[in-house]
Amino acid sequence: MCNLQVLIVEDDAVSATLHKTMLESEGHSIVGVARSEDEAIELARNKNPDLVLMDIYLEDGTSGVHAAKEMYSSYALPVIFITCGTAVEQLQELVDSDAFALIKKPVSLEELRVNLSIVMRRAAEIKQSKEQAACYEALLSQLPVAMFSVCRNNTIDWCNQAFAAVLGYASQHAFFERCSDTELLVGAEKDSLWLVDTGVRVRQDLRTASDEMVSKVLRKIECQSVGGGSECCFFILE
Structure with missing residues (x-):
């Protein structure tokens, strides 16, 4: 797997530092760390990451799920959610958010590595499909x-x-x-x-x-x- 530009969205400083350390140990780069929904969307727009590592509950009560929907809709960014919750309502919300993967806290390096590989392969397939669809649409137009x-x-x-x-x-x-x-x-x-x-x-x-x-x-x-x-x-x- 190639080196990735990753945006971390996490309002807990200790967790953000841990995830950053894990990602950098695998050769990936961190384009920024966001603590709130608005900050996350702004960084996604300005930094153009390959992938987002997203907590569900963010600073000031803002939502990582809502941020993920906006990122995928506007920038087609793949999102891996990280959560400590197991509520059925919460898990269903993640399904509806176009999430690419879900990792339970505490995050292990091996689990993070495997999920990154799965997500980026899926993201590459989706990108190729969209490019083919765009060519098809341009022709039909x-x-x-x-x-x-x-x-x-x-x-x-x-x-x-x-x-x-x-x-x-x-x-x-x-x-x-x-x-x-x-x-x-x-x-x-x-x-x-x-x-x-x-x-x-x-x-x-x-x-x-x-x-x-x-x-x-x-x-x-x-x-x-x-x-x-x-x-x-x-x-x-x-």
């Missing part, structure tokens, strides 16, 4: 065929420029400012998009930027999100 994808909650999570143009919008951004779910996209008298089976073409009335309805042939072509949402379906207009 340039196609003259109008395409969009919808999550299972009926939220539209991605469209290309051709799709926005078909419905009278100057750009994808302009479309999403006006329309974020299928209720604003499809005529109220029409059936749900989810009644369209893969490979089957149906005629669907879609609302344009000027609130007019245009009739288009809609075809579901793939059950995979381009925009990153889970359980998404791809549609094209013909």
Whole structure:
């Protein structure tokens, strides 16, 4: 495993020093030590670490879980939580935070070493997947065929420029400012998009930027999100 730039988020000075010593003994560098949520997010933004070692309860009652969610959402930073708690509610909160690993206090060097290896391998796989998705999206965005994808909650999570143009919008951004779910996209008298089976073409009335309805042939072509949402379906207009 390569040497890592690590951000430590821990409000207990003794624990922070211990974790710092362990990491440096493995050849890793510490980019900073934060004691609160705000300080952690600021250091993550300014120092660009490879990984974050995060305590759950921080200074002034702030939350390491909330900080981790912000770091992963904004910077895709992998987070290893360190905790002395075992409450079911706390553990479930960690599951919902996009945590990469959990280590119970007191931390052993061997346990830290193994978790670092697991987390960085997973982070590398996620990074590669996102890079491939970005290339895929860039290609689809340039196609003259109008395409969009919808999550299972009926939220539209991605469209290309051709799709926005078909419905009278100057750009994808302009479309999403006006329309974020299928209720604003499809005529109220029409059936749900989810009644369209893969490979089957149906005629669907879609609302344009000027609130007019245009009739288009809609075809579901793939059950995979381009925009990153889970359980998404791809549609094209013909």
